[in-house]
Amino acid sequence: MSEPILTLEGVETDIGRYHILSGVDLEVPRGQVTMLLGRNGVGKTTTLRSVIGHWRAKSGRILFDGQDITRMPTPAIARMGLGFVPEDMGIFSDLTVEENMTLAAASGPLSPKRRDRIFAAFPPLATFWRAPAGTLSGGQKQMLSIARAMAEERRLYLIDEPTKGLAPAIVSTMAAALRELKREGASILLVEQNFAVARALGDRAAVMEGGRIVWTGAMAELATDAKLQSRLLGLSVEGA
Amino acid sequence: MSVQSEGAPAHRPTFAALSPRDKLAKSAPFLLLPVLALVGLALIGTWPTWLTLTVSGLAMGMMIFVMASGLTLVFGLMDVINFGHGAFISVGAFVGISVLAGLGDWTGAASLALNMAAVLAAVIAAMAVTGALGWGFERVLVRPVYGAHLRQILVTVGGLIVIEQMIHVVWGPDEIFLTRPEMLKGVTLFAGAAIETYRLLAVAVGLVLFVTMRLVLRRTKIGLIVRAGVQNGEMVEALGYRLRLVFVGTFVAGSALAGLGGVMWSLYQEVITAGMGEEMMILVFVVVIIGGLGSIEGAFIGALMVGLLQNYVAFLAPKLALVSNIGLMTAILMWRPEGMLPVVRAK
Numbered sequence: 233m234s235e236p237i238l239t240l241e242g243v244e245t246d247i248g249r250y251h252i253l254s255g256v257d258l259e260v261p262r263g264q265v266t267m268l269l270g271r272n273g274v275g276k277t278t279t280l281r282s283v284i285g286h287w288r289a290k291s292g293r294i295l296f297d298g299q300d301i302t303r304m305p306t307p308a309i310a311r312m313g314l315g316f317v318p319e320d321m322g323i324f325s326d327l328t329v330e331e332n333m334t335l336a337a338a339s340g341p342l343s344p345k346r347r348d349r350i351f352a353a354f355p356p357l358a359t360f361w362r363a364p365a366g367t368l369s370g371g372q373k374q375m376l377s378i379a380r381a382m383a384e385e386r387r388l389y390l391i392d393e394p395t396k397g398l399a400p401a402i403v404s405t406m407a408a409a410l411r412e413l414k415r416e417g418a419s420i421l422l423v424e425q426n427f428a429v430a431r432a433l434g435d436r437a438a439v440m441e442g443g444r445i446v447w448t449g450a451m452a453e454l455a456t457d458a459k460l461q462s463r464l465l466g467l468s469v470e471g472a
Numbered sequence: 473m474s475v476q477s478e479g480a481p482a483h484r485p486t487f488a489a490l491s492p493r494d495k496l497a498k499s500a501p502f503l504l505l506p507v508l509a510l511v512g513l514a515l516i517g518t519w520p521t522w523l524t525l526t527v528s529g530l531a532m533g534m535m536i537f538v539m540a541s542g543l544t545l546v547f548g549l550m551d552v553i554n555f556g557h558g559a560f561i562s563v564g565a566f567v568g569i570s571v572l573a574g575l576g577d578w579t580g581a582a583s584l585a586l587n588m589a590a591v592l593a594a595v596i597a598a599m600a601v602t603g604a605l606g607w608g609f610e611r612v613l614v615r616p617v618y619g620a621h622l623r624q625i626l627v628t629v630g631g632l633i634v635i636e637q638m639i640h641v642v643w644g645p646d647e648i649f650l651t652r653p654e655m656l657k658g659v660t661l662f663a664g665a666a667i668e669t670y671r672l673l674a675v676a677v678g679l680v681l682f683v684t685m686r687l688v689l690r691r692t693k694i695g696l697i698v699r700a701g702v703q704n705g706e707m708v709e710a711l712g713y714r715l716r717l718v719f720v721g722t723f724v725a726g727s728a729l730a731g732l733g734g735v736m737w738s739l740y741q742e743v744i745t746a747g748m749g750e751e752m753m754i755l756v757f758v759v760v761i762i763g764g765l766g767s768i769e770g771a772f773i774g775a776l777m778v779g780l781l782q783n784y785v786a787f788l789a790p791k792l793a794l795v796s797n798i799g800l801m802t803a804i805l806m807w808r809p810e811g812m813l814p815v816v817r818a819k
Contacts (some may be wrong), residue, residue, distance in 0.1 A: 284710050310712035322707035324700040326815060335696050338712040380711070 237262045237388050237419045243292035244284045252278045254443040265420045267430045268370045268438035277319050280390045284316050285309050315381030317390040323373050325366025329357055332365050336380035353409040371402035387419045390421045395429055430453040439464045501773050501812035512784040520665035525783045529670035533779025534678020539733035540759040540771045542726020548702035548766020548815055551720050557627040557730055559635035560602040561749030564731025565738040566599035566643050569650055579653040584731040587653035598735045599728040606727025639746040647745040674736055682772050702766040702815050758797050764811030
């Protein structure tokens with residue numbers, strides 16, 4: 233097995249006085265979708281933010297493609313090829329959709345090929361290309377947020393709850409776009425609360441509890457084991 | 473919206489036209505200026521007087537805008553309250569006026585080209601010095617106090633006092649009187665009104681600066697980064713941009729613009745004092761607040777409103793002139809508590 237694209241070793245992160253991550257060990261394999269699961273408040277978002285450097289791990293190591301990024305500034309980590317979709321989507325609402333995409337393509341102009349691919353995945357972005365991003369609906373903003381991560385070649389995508397609060401029709405658009413990314417061989421670390429989406433997309437799963445990873449394995453294994461789900465995630469009905 | 477399919481999105485977005493009410497709400501700040509000018513005309517009554525006051529107000533507004541534009545971006549981008557900004561206005565004025573004094577042959581000649589060359593040299597020197605000063609100010613004073621408003625106020629007020637005193641050390645304690653270059657002295661007759669030539673120049677410089685800033689902010693990548701950074705700096709960094717560098721650049725540019733404003737203001741007043749920048753800061757803060765933090769357009773409209781109102785009121789009811797700007801700020805904030813065109817929402 234090749235070296236993982238992302239490795240966390242004993243990562244501990246505090247936010248203010250609160251101890252959020254207490255030793256996260258995680259490997260994200262190349263070319264696969266790894267689901268980061270767990271109940272609310274167990275540290276999933278903090279894990280992603282520690283990787284991109286928005287919050288600093290106070291101990292432990294984070295390796296991105298073999299390189300230690302634990303103390304690296306956020307822009308340098310991003311430039312190594314990391315596409316980040318934060319939980320709040322991080323849309324620049326006073327900028328147009330086009331301007332959001334222009335910024336997302338940090339190393340050069342957005343290639344027409346990529347733009348067409350993004351339009352194919354998210355047609356509303358073509359319709360509202362010149363509109364201020366703040367006027368988009370919640371689902372469209374989420375599309376833009378993922379489209380921004382797709383604006384350039386990335387070695388790894390960190391995506392935080394892309395289907396949160398979205399209408400079912402839009403959830404399926406989102407899932408289709410992520411499936412397309414997966415088909416192209418992208419490496420993705422995805423936080424997802426919608427278990428149906430997680431089951432459909434995930435190759436691997438890592439479940440967090442109290443600031444630690446408590447279970448890792450194949451997504452298929454978790455998906456078929458109702459007892460395991462209920463123990464780890466508190467899901468009472470399969471396919472919630 | 474009810475069809476759920478794989479792949480193709482099921483919803484078809486369309487453009488909805490804004491209702492007339494929404495349109496009005498959106499463009500209301502831009503309409504305030506012509507409304508203010510028309511009300512002024514109705515109250516003042518005579519055309520030449522009104523035109524003189526209006527050009528005077530616009531010139532004053534443009535100069536305040538030059539001083540406020542950097543401050544609003546610095547505040548919006550890094551949430552830094554910089555009271556030291558006023559010191560850059562004073563330093564710019566003293567450096568610029570010293571250069572002009574040294575170029576007495578050029579300023580005294582009855583040649584517009586030579587006069588303008590002298591003013592340009594003064595402006596370049598003032599902007600270079602205040603830009604460099606701003607760079608040092610950010611590095612030494614502001615950097616250690618990011619995220620702490622109270623400490624920013626204390627430290628930057630301290631910096632302001634030190635720089636003001638340094639001006640006394642270098643240029644002496646007295647105010648310095650000056651005269652404008654020869655060709656900028658008189659008045660120009662225009663549409664039946666006598667207008668000071670220098671005011672027309674001030675209006676032109678302000679307009680050029682505003683248009684340039686808008687172009688940079690709208691059409692260049694640096695501009696996009698600044699506008700995006702004002703809204704969500706963290707995300708700008710996550711896209712791979714070193715926001716720190718952009719911020720330092722904005723701080724330096726803002727300080728240089730304060731220097732430009734200082735030169736313009738001193739040629740307008742024909743006297744400079746070490747405390748002039750500090751005095752201007754009241755108007756500058758009023759403009760930044762009523763315009764909406766982080767907004768160049770807001771600062772522009774706000775500055776022109778302050779300039780016009782001050783001139784109209786000084787003519788119509790001189791005793792009210794002192795309170796007119798605070799009154800304007802109160803009224804605007806009651807209407808829009810975050811300013812006319814806020815970019816930065818309450819943090």
